[in-house]
Amino acid sequence: MPEGPEIRIAADEVQSVLVRRPTTSVFFAFAHLKKYQKKFKGSRVRRIETRGKAMLTRFDNDLVIYSHNQLYGKWMTSTSGVRPETSRQLRLAIHNSKAAAFLYSASDIEVLKAADVDSHPFLARLGPDLLSQTPTVPALIKRMREKKFRNRQLSGLLLDQEFVAGLGNYLRAEILYFSAIHPTRRPADLDDAEIKRLSGNIIKLTLRSYKTRGVINPPTLVKRLKTQGLTTRAQNRFSVFQREGEPCYRCSDTITRMDSGGRHIFLCPQCQQ
């Protein structure tokens, strides 16, 4: 399941082929959206924002294409005139003179006016997107102390897209490990230093994963692990995620696995008491 960093990377790719060039045509597969096709001709894509797993393609004609990939949607790009090879159902295509972007299989596509984006029923419920809206550490601290969030176990809270949009299973485990906080604790249980550290790591590790395409461990640790023979990305990217039974890089205790809401969470019992 892609998490915020993977979704932002996909958005970057689509954005890079669409921005600045005038749109030559837009295709919608769904009948109720066909009426919008001609409205996009000649307009330019300003930027593509991510909101959790939703994408907002913003045009300079004040219209926004909202798309949600659910589990199956997939964006592909190509140079002009070339259709990507896939057996998937095409749902949306945006063409310009040089390139095109295609959205396959997604069923949740809408055209919104820019002014209506914030009141969209799905988007209005989401917390700030960590890579498109980039909340600050003080803003996250404040959010964690809000009544509706402060008494929830962090194991569940960090995956709740209403708290922040973009965290999934691997980021949750690694953020709690690097913050030295046990997953069953709640924001209300944390002291000021812990809540600050946790908020900082939510931002820092998500950004690092985006920049490194999924490597959470800091560069110095990755370097050390490589000298110990852990040379592949799969071997050295995480400190706890999917490392059950292996030694903690910090204290050498054994990484364990807990089940939380049907999903596994990995932790170091010594570092995260």
Ligand SMILES: [Zn+2]
């Ligand atoms: Zn440890």
